[in-house]
């Protein structure tokens with residue numbers, strides 16, 4: 001199995017291809033790199049170029065939101081989809097205003113759209129966040145389908161839950177990037193649990 005995380009020496013980063021470890025995929029799967037190179041010769045190559053240019057132009061200067069705008073401008077993406085979580089509705093409005101003030105058209109859809117009860121998914125009352133109360137299910141498929149209908153050029157994920165983002169990505173016609181992921185415990189900064197693993201040790205164990 002590919003396991004770059006355990007490489008430890010990362011010679012690919014510096015072009016030192018004579019130092020590749022034995023289980024390096026560059027040694028075991030050379031055909032993959034040929035396929036990838038061929039794909040970059042098609043439309044994916046343009047996106048890769050735009051991404052690299054944005055990375056270089058704003059390196060350690062631009063926040064991700066600026067990078068998304070710069071990338072979209074280079075790629076010619078004018079109509080941006082913003083699927084967002086109810087918990088980030090204030091942020092969604094703020095982001096919409098920033099995007100619009102920079103000339104983008106924004107179509108936003110909140111996760112609770114459709115207002116379907118969680119029971120429709122087969123959930124039991126005791127499986128809800130607040131048993132005994134009405135809880136609308138998150139509806140990432142409807143979010144994706146609505147943005148597909150709007151023909152967005154790219155969809156920018158804002159705080160969808162784990163799994164809901166999975167479904168949105170599955171159903172979205174447009175390419176996707178992520179502004180923020182949902183992590184209620186860390187202020188939507190999931191790596192905080194890694195950086196402060198001594199505090200999160202118990203919480204990072206499956207029971």
Ligand code: SF4
Pocket residue numbers: 003004005007008009010011012013020021023024025026
């Ligand atoms: S050298 Fe090979 S194994 Fe190491 S990080 Fe690069 S691709 Fe992965």
